[in-house]
Amino acid sequence: MSEHIKAKRVTTHVLNEMKLRGEKIAMLTAYDYSMARIIDGAGIDVILVGDSASNVMAGHETTVPITLNEMIYHASSVVRGVKRALVVVDLPFGTYQGNSKEALSSAIRIMKETGAHAIKMEGGREIQESVTRILSAGIPVMGHLGLTPQSIHKFGTYVVRAQEEEEAKKLIEDAHLLEKTGVFGIVLEKIPAKLAEEVAGSLKIPVIGIGAGSKVDGQVLVIHDMLGITQEFSPRFLRRYHNLNREIHGAVEKYINDIKNVDFPNDKEQY
Ligand code: KIV
Numbered sequence: 001m002s003e004h005i006k007a008k009r010v011t012t013h014v015l016n017e018m019k020l021r022g023e024k025i026a027m028l029t030a031y032d033y034s035m036a037r038i039i040d041g042a043g044i045d046v047i048l049v050g051d052s053a054s055n056v057m058a059g060h061e062t063t064v065p066i067t068l069n070e071m072i073y074h075a076s077s078v079v080r081g082v083k084r085a086l087v088v089v090d091l092p093f094g095t096y097q098g099n100s101k102e103a104l105s106s107a108i109r110i111m112k113e114t115g116a117h118a119i120k121m122e123g124g125r126e127i128q129e130s131v132t133r134i135l136s137a138g139i140p141v142m143g144h145l146g147l148t149p150q151s152i153h154k155f156g157t158y159v160v161r162a163q164e165e166e167e168a169k170k171l172i173e174d175a176h177l178l179e180k181t182g183v184f185g186i187v188l189e190k191i192p193a194k195l196a197e198e199v200a201g202s203l204k205i206p207v208i209g210i211g212a213g214s215k216v217d218g219q220v221l222v223i224h225d226m227l228g229i230t231q232e233f234s235p236r237f238l239r240r241y242h243n244l245n246r247e248i249h250g251a252v253e254k255y256i257n258d259i260k261n262v263d264f265p266n267d268k269e270q271y
Contacts, residue, residue: 010045015185016184025218029220030081030223031053032081035081036079049090051066054066062152071092087114088142118139118184120141120187121144135182146212161190187208190211
């Protein structure tokens with residue numbers, strides 16, 4: 001086990017210290033106990049129980065349908081597998097937009113029922129009141145700007161965001177507003193690398209990118225994408241570290257063959 005992995009439990013303060021000393025932050029999604037245990041043991045800094053569970057776990061086309069109860073189920077499973085990483089949970093669509101009281105009660109349910117350490121919310125000034133209310137209850141909040149998949153029906157497409165000056169200007173303002181409001185970090189999704197660099201360079205809090213270039217304070221990917229379980233999703237920013245889809249497919253084919261050929265179980269594999 002490396003020194004890095006033996007290090008103390010990751011908190012929001014540890015992430016700040018990492019930014020200060022220029023150490024990059026490694027973040028991945030997880031949605032279940034077994035995967036969380038593996039990636040925590042490997043030394044990941046932050047685990048995001050993303051609402052991408054709606055896509056990769058439940059097979060929905062968007063993140064819109066996933067419910068608070070479903071996120072709580074995923075998050076509590078993940079927390080049971082984690083000893084070191086900071087666990088951040090997405091507040092799902094419809095549980096915080098436009099009603100700060102409801103936002104607070106959604107965040108409280110996540111914290112009480114899962115044991116997670118923080119929540120993440122999509123949006124800027126539109127959600128400031130909800131962010132403020134949640135922070136006032138002592139719950140750490142992470143922001144998410146750029147491509148915000150919960151608003152897919154407003155955008156209409158998953159193309160790169162903030163390429164035009166006006167949208168870039170709003171994103172910079174939103175990032176500063178979120179920092180001033182008290183979020184401990186911000187995810188920037190699918191925006192030009194230059195813009196992400198400018199945002200990360202002008203904020204004190206850590207900025208984690210996904211499709212936002214290398215000049216930010218850390219990176220996040222969806223675990224099913226980086227392990228090659230999903231095959232159809234191939235954006236430019238995705239680096240696949242494995243082809244688990246092919247591996248699993250091959251292993252299952254072999255298992256089926258072994259059964260059909262009465263090779264499994266053999267004499268040593270029975271009582
Ligand atoms: O839900 C998710 O997986 C996310 C990441 C893409 C940042 O929000």
